[in-house]
Amino acid sequence: MLMLGKGRYSCGNIIIYTAVTILAILMLFPGAFANVRYLGYNLFKQGAKVYLNYQTKDFMEQSSKHFILKYSENDEDTASFVLDMAEDFYAKVVNQLQYKLSGKAKIPIVIYPDEAALNESFGWSVDKSAAGVYWAGNIRLLSPHALAVQGSSLDEVKRIFAEEGPLSHELAHLFVDEKTRGNYTRWFTEGIAQYVEKTTTGFTLQEPGLEEKKELYQFSRMDEEFDNLPNQTLAYWQSLQAVNYLIEEYGMDKMNQFLQVLGNNRGFSEAFQEVYSISVKQFDNDIKKMLQI
Ligand SMILES: [Zn+2]
Structure with missing residues (x-):
C-alpha cells in the first residue's frame, strides 16, 4: 500500500515538476506560448485530416x-x-x-x-x-x-x-489560416477569401440594399458572432469592402505584411496598428463612413 501510495505521489510530483518546468520555459520565451498553441492547432488539423480520410x-x-x-x-x-x-x-x-x-x-x-x-x-x-x-x-x-x-x-x-x-474562396481561407498560423479574425478571413475569389473568378455575392447598409455591423461584433448575425449578406459584403479598402488604399504588399505579422502571433489590433498606423477602432469608423455614403 505504502509503495502504491509512494508511487502515486511520485507520479504526481513528476507531473508537477514537469508542469513547473514547462511553465518556466514558456515564461522565459514568450513566443513559446504561441508555439504551444500553434502546435496544438496543427495536431488538431492533422487529426481532422485523418478523420476526414476515414469518413x-x-x-x-x-x-x-x-x-x-x-x-x-x-x-x-x-x-x-x-x-x-x-x-x-x-x-x-x-x-x-x-x-x-x-x-x-x-x-x-x-x-x-x-x-x-x-x-x-x-x-x-x-x-x-x-x-x-x-x-x-x-x-x-x-x-x-x-x-x-x-x-x-x-x-x-x-x-x-x-x-x-467557391474553390478559390476556400483555398484562400486555407492560405490565410496557414500564413497567419491560425491567428486571424473571422471578418478578415471572409474579406480576403472574397477578395481572392473576386480577382480569380470575377464572382461576388449579391450587394445589400441601401436600407440594409444604414445599419452596418461593428467589426468586433462580426468577430464574435459572424455566423449568427441576422443579415449574412451584409456581414459578407462589409467584410469584402473592408479588405478591398485596405488593399486599394495601402496596397497588396501591406496586406501581405499584415498577414505575416499575424503569423508572428501579434494580436490583431496590435498588428493592425503596427502595419497600417491606425487603430482598428479608427478603421471601423472610417470604413463605416465610406460605406454609408
Ligand atoms: Zn468563406
Whole structure:
C-alpha cells in the first residue's frame, strides 16, 4: 500500500515538476506560448485530416501536385476538371498572398454529391447550406453538378463551377489560416477569401440594399458572432469592402505584411496598428463612413 501510495505521489510530483518546468520555459520565451498553441492547432488539423480520410474511405481518389481529391461516382466526369482548377487557383493564391505552404502534404479536397451529404459530413442540420467549406486544413465542396440547373450539359456544369464555384474562396481561407498560423479574425478571413475569389473568378455575392447598409455591423461584433448575425449578406459584403479598402488604399504588399505579422502571433489590433498606423477602432469608423455614403 505504502509503495502504491509512494508511487502515486511520485507520479504526481513528476507531473508537477514537469508542469513547473514547462511553465518556466514558456515564461522565459514568450513566443513559446504561441508555439504551444500553434502546435496544438496543427495536431488538431492533422487529426481532422485523418478523420476526414476515414469518413471518405469509400470515395474515389485522384491527386495532383498539391491536392488529393476525393469524390463519388456522381463526379467521375468533373474530378479531373476540379483538380486542374485547383492547381490553377493554387498558383494564383501563392502569387497574391505571397506565401508557399510548408511541408509536402497534399491538401485534401472532398466533393460531395449534394447538400445533404455535405451537411451530413459536419453533422449540420439540413437547413444550413453552403457550396464550399474550409475547415481545419481541408476543403469540402458541393458537386459542380449541384451548382448547375438539372439537365445542364457537362460543358455548362464546368463553366458554372469555374465562374461561380467557391474553390478559390476556400483555398484562400486555407492560405490565410496557414500564413497567419491560425491567428486571424473571422471578418478578415471572409474579406480576403472574397477578395481572392473576386480577382480569380470575377464572382461576388449579391450587394445589400441601401436600407440594409444604414445599419452596418461593428467589426468586433462580426468577430464574435459572424455566423449568427441576422443579415449574412451584409456581414459578407462589409467584410469584402473592408479588405478591398485596405488593399486599394495601402496596397497588396501591406496586406501581405499584415498577414505575416499575424503569423508572428501579434494580436490583431496590435498588428493592425503596427502595419497600417491606425487603430482598428479608427478603421471601423472610417470604413463605416465610406460605406454609408
Ligand atoms: Zn468563406
